Amino acid sequence: MASPSNMPEATYAALAEAMGRPAPFSVVTTDTLWTDEHIxxxxxxxxxxxxxxxxxxxxxxxxxxxxxxxxxxxxxxxxxxxxxxxxxxxxxxxxxxxxxxxxxxxxxxxxxxxxxxxxxxxxxxxxxxxxxxxxxxxxxxxxxxxxxxxxxxxxxxxxxxxxxxxxxxxxxxxxxxxxxxxSLVALASKEETILFDERLLDGFWAAGPYYGVMRSFRYDDERIGLDHYTIFEPERRWEIYNWLQYFxxxxxxxxxxxxxxxxxxxxxxxxxxxxxxxxxxxxxxxxxx
Ligand SMILES: C[S@@+](CC[C@H](N)C(=O)[O-])C[C@H]1O[C@@H](n2cnc3c(N)ncnc32)[C@H](O)[C@@H]1O
Structure with a gap:
């Protein structure tokens, strides 16, 4: 566990990662989305x-x-x-x-x-x-x-x-x-946004306390969209990558x-x-x- 003195760096690194723009389909988490006990x-x-x-x-x-x-x-x-x-x-x-x-x-x-x-x-x-x-x-x-x-x-x-x-x-x-x-019509209306909330989506992601960050990305050249969630629970931090290929x-x-x-x-x-x-x-x- 990080000592109090380096907590700011760890927090900054976690935030920087939560804010980054992932490469298309670099991480796939579809199974967690559908099979996690709580979700x-x-x-x-x-x-x-x-x-x-x-x-x-x-x-x-x-x-x-x-x-x-x-x-x-x-x-x-x-x-x-x-x-x-x-x-x-x-x-x-x-x-x-x-x-x-x-x-x-x-x-x-x-x-x-x-x-x-x-x-x-x-x-x-x-x-x-x-x-x-x-x-x-x-x-x-x-x-x-x-x-x-x-x-x-x-x-x-x-x-x-x-x-x-x-x-x-x-x-x-x-x-x-x-x-x-x-379709590509749906891609055109996708906005790049950021959301940060306590118990983001009203407890959808975990039964206990958590904070969630959602960043939405649009990759126009590749015709891909991503909703990237980072969930901060007291004991762990984890991510969901909801990719969509538009056709x-x-x-x-x-x-x-x-x-x-x-x-x-x-x-x-x-x-x-x-x-x-x-x-x-x-x-x-x-x-x-
Ligand atoms: C959006 S829901 C649609 C369910 C159903 N077709 C309907 O219209 O009511 C997607 C379903 O596909 C399942 N699923 C997604 N990826 C899968 C995979 N790789 N293998 C097996 N099931 C998968 C999920 O568990 C979920 O039940």
Missing amino acids: SAQMLRYHLQPDDAAASRPGTFIERSLDWITERFRLAPGQRVVDFGCGPGLYTTGFARRGAAVTGIDFSLRSLDHARGSAAAAGLDIDYVHADYVGYRPRGTADLVTLIYCDLCPLPPDSRHRLLCTFRDLIADGGHLLLDVV SPESLQAEFAAAGLRIIETCANVCGDPYDANGEEFAVIAVAN
């Missing part, structure tokens, strides 16, 4: 608030999305859907209710426990897998592969490529991939092509609304080449 409980709470969009989209959107997906991909008994990043099962439950054979993959045990409980209560047989989906290769093939709520975007380029290759290999003949991403339909197509995927349709969202060039997100349907 995952906050996330689950957000997932399950039907009017909140922090972890899952609002319930009305998800219902509309499920209806569109069912119709667009003709979901029916006998078809297999694999949902990457299924969380507490808001989509997987809907797919299973519509008769599909469903696999949901997530690395949040807390969310999976909830999902398994919901499936059991509803008498639905859903295959839930606890895994980091970057590197996990589901067995067999799927008629529909989903990655919903812009979850390609927090991944660094090599992980995105790996995941897209997994999708390519998983898609059955005649099958599809559906995912959504954040144009063209830049997404280029990444898909490199992984052997081809975009066949671009929409405003996973409800199938018409593509809007001014939208902050867009969704794509792709097939394996």
Whole structure:
């Protein structure tokens, strides 16, 4: 522990680090964000608030999305859907209710426990897998592969490529991939800001006392955004790096092509609304080449 005489230097160094501009994707902390004991409980709470969009989209959107997906991909008994990043099962439950054979993959045990409980209560047989989906290769093939709520975007380029290759290999003949991403319109409106607060975000980051610093960065050339959090607890200091890669339909197509995927349709969202060039997100349907 630092002696009182060198505390000012240590404090200065910690602050300087909290204020620095990290190199794109130099540190990745997605797993902490979703699997930390305290944070995952906050996330689950957000997932399950039907009017909140922090972890899952609002319930009305998800219902509309499920209806569109069912119709667009003709979901029916006998078809297999694999949902990457299924969380507490808001989509997987809907797919299973519509008769599909469903696999949901997530690395949040807390969310999976909830999902398994919901499936059991509803008498639905859903295959839930606890895994980091970057590197996990589901067995067999799927008629529909989903990655919903812009979850390609927090991944660094090599992980995105790996995941897209997994999708390519998983898609059955005649099958599809559906995912959504954040757009360059959203990047343009991202502001570089700094926030400092006692118990930043009302206790979201830790159960006990803490101070939090959040710095938001925009990397225009790389089309990346970062919300960087430094959390100062009495006994430790730790950081979260929330990166987002923003896409144009063209830049997404280029990444898909490199992984052997081809975009066949671009929409405003996973409800199938018409593509809007001014939208902050867009969704794509792709097939394996
Ligand atoms: C933004 S939430 C979206 C959840 C769900 N798709 C929905 O729309 O309700 C992202 C989910 O992906 C999971 N996740 C993120 N990265 C993951 C990874 N590398 N491997 C497995 N799960 C991951 C998180 O635990 C979380 O449940």
